[in-house]
Amino acid sequence: MGVLSAFMKGITRLNDFVGRWIALLVFVMFAFLLLEVGFRYLFNSPTVWTNELTQLLFGVYAVMSGGYIMAHRGHVNVDLIHSHLAPRKRAFLDIITSVVFFIFTLALLWFGIDMARDSMSSWETSFSAWNPPIWPVKLAIPVGTGLLVLQGLVKLLEDIAIAFNLDYYRPSEQAEEEEEYL
Amino acid sequence: QETVTWKVQSHWPGSSSSYTDSLGRLKRVIEERTDGRLKLQLFEAGALFKAKDTFDAVSRGILEMGTISPSYAQDKMTLAGIASGLPFAFRHVWEAAYFHQNMGFEQMLRDEAAKYGVYWATDKVYPTEMVVKKPIKSWDDFTSLKIRSSGALQTFLTEAGAAASYIPGSELYSALDSGIVDGAHWGAAQGAYSMGLYEVAKYHVKPALNIAGTDVIIVSQKALDKLPEDMQKIVKQALDEQFWVRTNEYQYKERVTLAKAIAEQGVQINTLPDDVQAKLVKTAQGMWDEEGKRSEEAKKALGMLKEFLGNLGYL
Amino acid sequence: MSIELLTLLFFGSLLFFLLLGLPLAFVLGGVSVVFLYFTWGFDSFFMVASQIWGTMGSFTLVAIPLFVFMAMVLERTGVAKDLYRMMHLWFGGIRGGLALGTLAICAVFAAMVGISGAAVVAMGTIALPSMLERGYDRKMALGVINTGGGWGILIPPSILMILYALITGVSVGQMFAAGIMPGVLLMVLTAIYVLVRAHLQPHLAPALPKEERGTWGEKFRALRAVLLPIGVVVMVLGSIIGGITTPTEAAAMGVLGALISAAVYRQFKWSIMQEAAIRTFKLTGMIMWILFAAHAFSAAYQSMGAQDLIEGLMQGIPGGAWGIIIAMMVIVFFLAMVLDPVGIMLITLPVFMPIVKSLGFDPVWFGILFVINMEIGYMTPPFGFNLFYLKGVVPPGITMKDIYTSVIPFVLIEIVAIGIIMAFPEIATWLPGVFF
Ligand code: NA
Numbered sequence: 001m002g003v004l005s006a007f008m009k010g011i012t013r014l015n016d017f018v019g020r021w022i023a024l025l026v027f028v029m030f031a032f033l034l035l036e037v038g039f040r041y042l043f044n045s046p047t048v049w050t051n052e053l054t055q056l057l058f059g060v061y062a063v064m065s066g067g068y069i070m071a072h073r074g075h076v077n078v079d080l081i082h083s084h085l086a087p088r089k090r091a092f093l094d095i096i097t098s099v100v101f102f103i104f105t106l107a108l109l110w111f112g113i114d115m116a117r118d119s120m121s122s123w124e125t126s127f128s129a130w131n132p133p134i135w136p137v138k139l140a141i142p143v144g145t146g147l148l149v150l151q152g153l154v155k156l157l158e159d160i161a162i163a164f165n166l167d168y169y170r171p172s173e174q175a176e177e178e179e180e181y182l
Numbered sequence: 183q184e185t186v187t188w189k190v191q192s193h194w195p196g197s198s199s200s201y202t203d204s205l206g207r208l209k210r211v212i213e214e215r216t217d218g219r220l221k222l223q224l225f226e227a228g229a230l231f232k233a234k235d236t237f238d239a240v241s242r243g244i245l246e247m248g249t250i251s252p253s254y255a256q257d258k259m260t261l262a263g264i265a266s267g268l269p270f271a272f273r274h275v276w277e278a279a280y281f282h283q284n285m286g287f288e289q290m291l292r293d294e295a296a297k298y299g300v301y302w303a304t305d306k307v308y309p310t311e312m313v314v315k316k317p318i319k320s321w322d323d324f325t326s327l328k329i330r331s332s333g334a335l336q337t338f339l340t341e342a343g344a345a346a347s348y349i350p351g352s353e354l355y356s357a358l359d360s361g362i363v364d365g366a367h368w369g370a371a372q373g374a375y376s377m378g379l380y381e382v383a384k385y386h387v388k389p390a391l392n393i394a395g396t397d398v399i400i401v402s403q404k405a406l407d408k409l410p411e412d413m414q415k416i417v418k419q420a421l422d423e424q425f426w427v428r429t430n431e432y433q434y435k436e437r438v439t440l441a442k443a444i445a446e447q448g449v450q451i452n453t454l455p456d457d458v459q460a461k462l463v464k465t466a467q468g469m470w471d472e473e474g475k476r477s478e479e480a481k482k483a484l485g486m487l488k489e490f491l492g493n494l495g496y497l
Numbered sequence: 498m499s500i501e502l503l504t505l506l507f508f509g510s511l512l513f514f515l516l517l518g519l520p521l522a523f524v525l526g527g528v529s530v531v532f533l534y535f536t537w538g539f540d541s542f543f544m545v546a547s548q549i550w551g552t553m554g555s556f557t558l559v560a561i562p563l564f565v566f567m568a569m570v571l572e573r574t575g576v577a578k579d580l581y582r583m584m585h586l587w588f589g590g591i592r593g594g595l596a597l598g599t600l601a602i603c604a605v606f607a608a609m610v611g612i613s614g615a616a617v618v619a620m621g622t623i624a625l626p627s628m629l630e631r632g633y634d635r636k637m638a639l640g641v642i643n644t645g646g647g648w649g650i651l652i653p654p655s656i657l658m659i660l661y662a663l664i665t666g667v668s669v670g671q672m673f674a675a676g677i678m679p680g681v682l683l684m685v686l687t688a689i690y691v692l693v694r695a696h697l698q699p700h701l702a703p704a705l706p707k708e709e710r711g712t713w714g715e716k717f718r719a720l721r722a723v724l725l726p727i728g729v730v731v732m733v734l735g736s737i738i739g740g741i742t743t744p745t746e747a748a749a750m751g752v753l754g755a756l757i758s759a760a761v762y763r764q765f766k767w768s769i770m771q772e773a774a775i776r777t778f779k780l781t782g783m784i785m786w787i788l789f790a791a792h793a794f795s796a797a798y799q800s801m802g803a804q805d806l807i808e809g810l811m812q813g814i815p816g817g818a819w820g821i822i823i824a825m826m827v828i829v830f831f832l833a834m835v836l837d838p839v840g841i842m843l844i845t846l847p848v849f850m851p852i853v854k855s856l857g858f859d860p861v862w863f864g865i866l867f868v869i870n871m872e873i874g875y876m877t878p879p880f881g882f883n884l885f886y887l888k889g890v891v892p893p894g895i896t897m898k899d900i901y902t903s904v905i906p907f908v909l910i911e912i913v914a915i916g917i918i919m920a921f922p923e924i925a926t927w928l929p930g931v932f933f
């Protein structure tokens with residue numbers, strides 16, 4: 001069972017690492033928008049690249065967030081039934097509904113890979129006036145979705161451990177570790 | 183008798199005149215002539231696929247039909263740049279129509295699209311024209327403009343010395359209104375009218391920035407092949423005829439809309455002074471060669487175009 | 498399968514899995530994929546990827562992380578706290594005073610943002626802890642934020658109104674002008690409700706005890722706390738109205754203002770900035786994944802023939818012209834619980850507009866009813882998006898049930914507002930008439 005624990009910890013760490021770096025993109029987006037306003041208003045010469053680059057970064061920022069948020073239980077749900085259930089029953093329920101989660105994310109992963117591969121076959125650019133490559137942003141879709149799927153797998157393993165009293169995962173340890181990040 | 187339904191994704195919003203005039207017409211004509219055996223189910227812009235993915239969706243056969251601007255398929259179609267309009271090439275709509283249908287450019291587009299399992303049929307050729315808040319009376323007026331633009335025209339306008347920037351369509355009205363930009367192009371008169379641009383920008387600039395086959399109907403070859411032969415023929419004929427009907431009708435509606443804008447909203451036509459036009463043409467011609475570099479076909483098409491314009495005495 | 502039955506199954510599965518506790522984003526996405534598979538086949542999943550790619554490319558959404566970040570900085574640095582202390586000193590004597598202050602901030606925020614989501618999350622961060630700390634009933638506090646946070650789409654600038662104008666062909670300027678008075682009406686009605694309710698049940702929104710109301714000296718010293726927030730507002734609104742920035746770019750001015758405020762408070766520290774950035778990432782990501790899935794969901798629903806359903810429903814409605822308008826409102830009300838505004842507009846407006854015009858109603862007036870209705874849909878259980886956005890920021894003790902029940906009176910108020918605007922269309926149509 002050591003392998004499972006290591007896998008779960010590893011994936012959560014990975015998502016944390018990625019998330020903490022991607023989160024900083026908000027400063028970059030802010031800086032570029034401000035720069036554009038400055039160029040246009042002060043120098044009367046808008047750039048061709050700031051708004052488009054900001055938008056591309058925003059796409060990466062948004063799609064890469066899935067796994068990190070999953071790791072921190074940030075995807076909101078309705079807890080009407082959840083809040084009345086004992087942890088084991090809740091875990092059972094989550095195991096069942098995870099089927100819907102995997103249907104969505106795996107379909108997205110499949111076609112995300114397809115889309116990214118297609119885009120990379122021609123090193124697709126945006127064909128705007130600035131014409132930057134956009135394949136990296138398309139590539140972010142399967143990467144971000146993949147991270148989400150992996151974190152979903154971690155969540156599933158946790159639920160299985162709770163539901164069946166398996167000892168490769170103890171919820172309390174995890175909870176303490178979570179505290180540090182908040 | 184079996185009926186087939188095609189899903190058709192438009193790149194026009196429902197309020198756009200082309201949604202009803204182009205797609206509505208095509209639907210009516212095809213359904214009539216096939217005695218209802220082929221039905222078109224229309225979807226507004228963005229309803230199923232992002233506009234830029236429509237070519238992909240049709241190419242994969244997920245959608246049977248769609249409408250696009252050639253620029254959405256630039257990634258695959260090396261002729262798309264020429265199809266969506268080189269600035270200041272044609273001077274009249276009939277020239278662009280002749281170039282497409284009688285000089286073989288349409289067939290070249292069709293051949294290139296066929297490589298992706300797509301049947302290409304230009305919906306119409308029409309001008310793209312600018313609206314501005316202050317009239318352009320001199321070269322200085324032009325170069326001091328901040329213009330909302332996109333794609334190749336943004337490159338062109340920037341190259342020519344104006345400050346062209348991209349602002350999404352949803353913020354265009356506010357941007358013009360508050361003076362973040364002084365001008366914009368969104369189609370020509372009908373486009374500007376439908377976006378409410380004449381409320382905030384009263385000068386309609388002539389001549390056109392470009393005249394081109396900016397709207398295209400694309401059909402999945404797979405879906406076309408599945409139809410019985412007589413129906414395939416009906417679809418193709420309807421598409422061929424669509425080009426002429428719509429090109430002509432669009433011209434008419436442009437004029438009517440502009441007249442309405444002039445009468446109701448006090449819009450004025452701002453014809454660019456000769457020296458400004460001359461400078462713009464010069465910049466434009468410098469950019470054409472770029473498009474020819476994309477492929478052998480593009481080089482050939484550009485050669486054809488230059489010869490054609492030469493024969494007309496424009497070069 | 499008929500579209501009626503499909504709709505029932507589609508929304509039914511959504512409700513089912515939502516109640517089982519799966520996060521909204523995954524329920525929307527998963528149900529879309531399953532239904533797409535059975536109605537259109539495996540290849541249609543490309544649509545899900547395409548909708549996500551489309552949402553990633555929507556420039557106006559860039560305002561979300563920026564406005565959320567602005568709110569986080571104002572909260573973390575203590576600017577927001579001091580603002581609430583000031584409001585409490587000045588208006589704390591009135592029962593419900595703090596709620597009124599919150600509504601006022603919501604209205605200002607609404608004039609700064611054109612999209613929903615950002616305001617709810619931002620106000621949830623700034624206002625909720627302050628109200629709860631001062632003994633406000635949690636449902637009162639949640640409801641006020643939920644309703645006020647939704648005003649952004651009614652008070653210009655509004656991306657939603659621009660979309661409405663684009664789809665129906667009415668003037669954007671007229672829509673903007675038409676939204677102002679209904680916005681004021683909503684504020685007044687909501688304020689009256691808060692005051693009356695607080696008067697009758699003081700424990701819901703308690704006044705500050707007399708001995709804590711502070712001296713005039715304290716009050717005026719506390720006023721300094723407003724200067725910075727006002728500065729931020731002036732930077733954002735001023736740059737929109739003054740033609741310096743687009744509404745999306747204005748969000749960056751808001752961040753700039755917040756950073757300057759942080760510097761004035763001597764809180765311009767990397768630890769604070771980093772923490773604000775991470776919380777912003779979590780909240781923006783939550784909103785975006787809901788939007789990703791919601792766009793896929795409405796695309797899937799449209800591909801199944803949603804428009805046929807609306808056309809079918811519109812036939813044979815009794816009650817004449819007004820019956821039809823009310824039926825339309827009911828349809829939008831239900832759709833707005835579960836679909837995103839763009840989806841609702843694409844599905845319903847092509848069917849509704851010709852009917853509205855042929856009945857002789859003003860499309861601008863109808864647009865205002867439509868937009869208010871969508872605000873209601875944003876906060877009605879079980880699916881209203883704002884409920885979920887708010888859930889993302891509340892402290893752990895607050896459950897979805899609290900949020901669900903908190904909105905009931907505020908939904909009723911907005912319905913009353915729709916009724917009033919139906920009875921007196923001039924509320925919406927008068928200003929556009931003056932301007933255009
Ligand atoms: Na607003």
Ligand code: NA
Nearest residue numbers: 833834835836
């Ligand atoms: Na909704």
